[in-house]
Amino acid sequence: MKSRNSVRPATEVPIGTLAEAAGVNVETIRYYQRRGLVDEPNKPLGGHRRYSPSAIKRVVFIKRAQQLGFTLEEVKALLRLEDGQSCGETRVLAEHKLAIIEERLADLNRMRRLLKTLISECSAGKRPRSCPIIATLSAGV
Numbered sequence: 640m641k642s643r644n645s646v647r648p649a650t651e652v653p654i655g656t657l658a659e660a661a662g663v664n665v666e667t668i669r670y671y672q673r674r675g676l677v678d679e680p681n682k683p684l685g686g687h688r689r690y691s692p693s694a695i696k697r698v699v700f701i702k703r704a705q706q707l708g709f710t711l712e713e714v715k716a717l718l719r720l721e722d723g724q725s726c727g728e729t730r731v732l733a734e735h736k737l738a739i740i741e742e743r744l745a746d747l748n749r750m751r752r753l754l755k756t757l758i759s760e761c762s763a764g765k766r767p768r769s770c771p772i773i774a775t776l777s778a779g780v
Contacts, residue, residue, distance in 0.1 A: 651689035661698035668698065674711055676701055676718065708740055 658665045671677040677697055680688045700721070704714045713732065720729045753775075760771040 650692050652695075653687055653689060657690040657694055657698065660695045661702065663698060663702060671698065671701060674715075676711065676715060708736055 652660070654665050654668055658668050661668075668677060672679045677694060680690055680694075682688050697718070700718070701711075701714050704717055705711075709717065709732075713736065716732060717729065720732075757772045757775055
């Protein structure tokens with residue numbers, strides 16, 4: 640006869656299934672656990688750890704936040720606000736992230752313009768005295 644504590648809901652899954660359902664690998668789950676983003680479930684006597692559906696949702700949340708550019712530390716802050724009662728705080732974090740992304744985009748556009756200029760200064764098929772790209776890089780733009 641099984642003890643009451645050994646009976647698990649059918650919805651709990653092993654780490655491999657959790658990883659597959661969330662679109663990550665097992666090492667990612669373990670890494671998130673070490674970083675304090677995902678709780679490590681208790682290991683039942685003689686068995687393997689089993690994860691609840693909420694763990695799958697949590698890992699998917701983490702991956703989606705990362706896809707939006709949030710660092711794991713920022714994701715931790717978002718997870719603390721996940722209850723939905725702190726929309727204003729969440730908005731502040733998102734606005735800050737947006738400002739950083741816009742700054743990066745401005746930098747990327749500046750680099751793009753500079754590279755286009757340097758490429759156009761290269762003589763197509765001709766041998767210039769010095770390559771404008773190398774000269775600019777050597778001068779420390």
